[in-house]
Amino acid sequence: MITVHTIAALKEQLAIFRSTTQSIGFVPTMGYLHEGHESLLKKARNENDVVVLSIFVNPSQFGPNEDLDRYPRDLERDLAIAKKSQVDIVFAPSIEEMYPTKMKIHFLAEEQSKVLCGASRPGHFEGVLMVVTKLFHLVSPTRAYFGMKDAQQLAIIETLVRDYNFPLEIIRGETIREEDGLAKSSRNVFLCEKEREEAPALFQALVLAKEHFQKHRSVIDAIQKATEHVTKNTNAKIDYLQLLEYPSLAEVTEDSQEMIVAGAIYFENARLIDNQIFNVKGE
Amino acid sequence: MITVHTIAALKEQLAIFRSTTQSIGFVPTMGYLHEGHESLLKKARNENDVVVLSIFVNPSQFGPNEDLDRYPRDLERDLAIAKKSQVDIVFAPSIEEMYPTKMKIHFLAEEQSKVLCGASRPGHFEGVLMVVTKLFHLVSPTRAYFGMKDAQQLAIIETLVRDYNFPLEIIRGETIREEDGLAKSSRNVFLCEKEREEAPALFQALVLAKEHFQKHRSVIDAIQKATEHVTKNTNAKIDYLQLLEYPSLAEVTEDSQEMIVAGAIYFENARLIDNQIFNVKGE
Numbered sequence: 399m400i401t402v403h404t405i406a407a408l409k410e411q412l413a414i415f416r417s418t419t420q421s422i423g424f425v426p427t428m429g430y431l432h433e434g435h436e437s438l439l440k441k442a443r444n445e446n447d448v449v450v451l452s453i454f455v456n457p458s459q460f461g462p463n464e465d466l467d468r469y470p471r472d473l474e475r476d477l478a479i480a481k482k483s484q485v486d487i488v489f490a491p492s493i494e495e496m497y498p499t500k501m502k503i504h505f506l507a508e509e510q511s512k513v514l515c516g517a518s519r520p521g522h523f524e525g526v527l528m529v530v531t532k533l534f535h536l537v538s539p540t541r542a543y544f545g546m547k548d549a550q551q552l553a554i555i556e557t558l559v560r561d562y563n564f565p566l567e568i569i570r571g572e573t574i575r576e577e578d579g580l581a582k583s584s585r586n587v588f589l590c591e592k593e594r595e596e597a598p599a600l601f602q603a604l605v606l607a608k609e610h611f612q613k614h615r616s617v618i619d620a621i622q623k624a625t626e627h628v629t630k631n632t633n634a635k636i637d638y639l640q641l642l643e644y645p646s647l648a649e650v651t652e653d654s655q656e657m658i659v660a661g662a663i664y665f666e667n668a669r670l671i672d673n674q675i676f677n678v679k680g681e
Numbered sequence: 682m683i684t685v686h687t688i689a690a691l692k693e694q695l696a697i698f699r700s701t702t703q704s705i706g707f708v709p710t711m712g713y714l715h716e717g718h719e720s721l722l723k724k725a726r727n728e729n730d731v732v733v734l735s736i737f738v739n740p741s742q743f744g745p746n747e748d749l750d751r752y753p754r755d756l757e758r759d760l761a762i763a764k765k766s767q768v769d770i771v772f773a774p775s776i777e778e779m780y781p782t783k784m785k786i787h788f789l790a791e792e793q794s795k796v797l798c799g800a801s802r803p804g805h806f807e808g809v810l811m812v813v814t815k816l817f818h819l820v821s822p823t824r825a826y827f828g829m830k831d832a833q834q835l836a837i838i839e840t841l842v843r844d845y846n847f848p849l850e851i852i853r854g855e856t857i858r859e860e861d862g863l864a865k866s867s868r869n870v871f872l873c874e875k876e877r878e879e880a881p882a883l884f885q886a887l888v889l890a891k892e893h894f895q896k897h898r899s900v901i902d903a904i905q906k907a908t909e910h911v912t913k914n915t916n917a918k919i920d921y922l923q924l925l926e927y928p929s930l931a932e933v934t935e936d937s938q939e940m941i942v943a944g945a946i947y948f949e950n951a952r953l954i955d956n957q958i959f960n961v962k963g964e
Contacts, residue, residue, distance in 0.1 A: 535846040
């Protein structure tokens with residue numbers, strides 16, 4: 399495994415691999431790797447000749463009052479996990495390497511970025527599109543892997559790739575959970591003991607909403623169920639609980655087939671998100 | 682030479698060439714080719730193993746009251762010129778092929794798109810960024826060629842490529858002119874005889890402004906000179922005549938090194954643009 403910190407070194411390493419290999423699997427992350435990332439790396443390892451992992455806490459996707467400064471970082475630990483996952487190249491650039499000058503051209507994502515996390519984090523997905531586009535151009539992967547825990551991010555990146563004809567395939571990775579259902583997240587480390595005990599209520603609430611909707615087809619009632627469950631079982635503040643069409647993230651209509659029920663809740667030092675994606679007919 | 686109209690056919694052809702060649706030169710155009718395009722094709726031919734020409738009148742870069750419908754088109758004539766220029770692949774897609782669904786993600790270009798043509802054509806450069814990004818991803822060129830007549834477009838595309846780490850090089854092509862100085866343009870065909878006689882006054886005015894600025898260092902006086910020249914020698918309506926820093930397109934300061942004096946004028950059925958890019962010290 400080779401770890402590089404500059405674009406020049408990344409290109410040099412990729413050129414060596416490119417001369418002899420067919421496919422590059424790419425897993426872009428903000429580091430502080432957990433089993434969710436590991437499962438993406440495993441998928442990438444199985445499906446490609448070369449696996450590239452990027453570790454970059456991207457400032458352009460954090461709002462001014464968000465947790466950029468205290469986002470957890472531990473490169474040494476990440477490199478050990480990467481090695482264990484048989485990664486070939488780790489790209490861990492500095493902010494200056496990724497943004498040497500002020501960006502003069504930005505993305506504007508429409509409907510898909512106005513709901514769910516986009517409503518509470520204005521500019522977040524535009525920042526994601528910015529860094530993902532840069533990384534795609536730097537790595538030129540055959541396949542890029544994104545976890546379904548960040549379902550809105552996944553939907554928007556799928557739109558980006560389709561709208562702009564990126565020559566690569568987006569692969570969805572299942573959400574990986576703790577035994578009690580809590581979705582694995584780098585931010586779980588910010589939960590105190592009591593919050594950690596309450597946290598699975600988000601997952602439970604989303605499952606309740608999904609099942610209620612599949613049975614009764616009422617968005618309002620399903621969300622009501624989920625809200626009650628979170629309120630009763632946690633001291634967290636609800637950011638949103640919403641049931642939408644997926645991946646368009648439009649309002650549910652009679653014609654909607656694929657759905658998402660997604661939620662975000664604030665604990666003292668961590669904002670957690672989770673979702674259930676399901677077909678109206680059953681799973 | 683192979684002409685393809687679909688993305689699938691383009692990819693198939695490129696794959697054949699890619700297996701045996703090193704470099705791809707790409708000349709994106711809106712067709713109705715003139716000597717300006719030919720000089721770009723010649724440059725591309727000299728510098729690359731494969732030359733790809735795209736012909737696509739891109740609707741997303743035309744405003745609602747602009748000349749999209751009557752933009753000149755002549756594929757047969759273009760293909761003859763392409764053949765003469767030893768193009769390998771012509772990509773001439775339909776609108777449906779390039780935009781099968783409504784685009785949900787857009788570009789937003791800042792300062793650079795607010796001046797000159799950007800001021801009179803809101804959304805124009807965002808549309809250019811959209812189609813150029815799509816074409817870059819479809820062709821994956823080693824080098825892409827753009828004429829300096831569209832100096833603002835060139836500056837913005839250079840920013841795009843740098844900001845977003847596109848793995849390609851932008852090559853600038855000199856503006857090609859008629860014997861009397863008029864810049865070659867697909868839109869020159871819309872000039873009536875009298876307008877065609879007056880049209881070189883734009884070029885002359887820009888040269889006057891450049892020379893005046895190099896001597897006296899006054900932006901206001903230089904633009905005054907150009908304005909007088911156009912007003913005296915044509916019946917055209919001036920859209921803008923401006924002297925800015927290049928390629929930032931910011932206001933000129935004492936530190937500015939590279940400059941552009943650019944102009945756009947309206948004749949009855951054609952809006953013509955032209956520019957002079959020069960160094961403050963001399964040429």
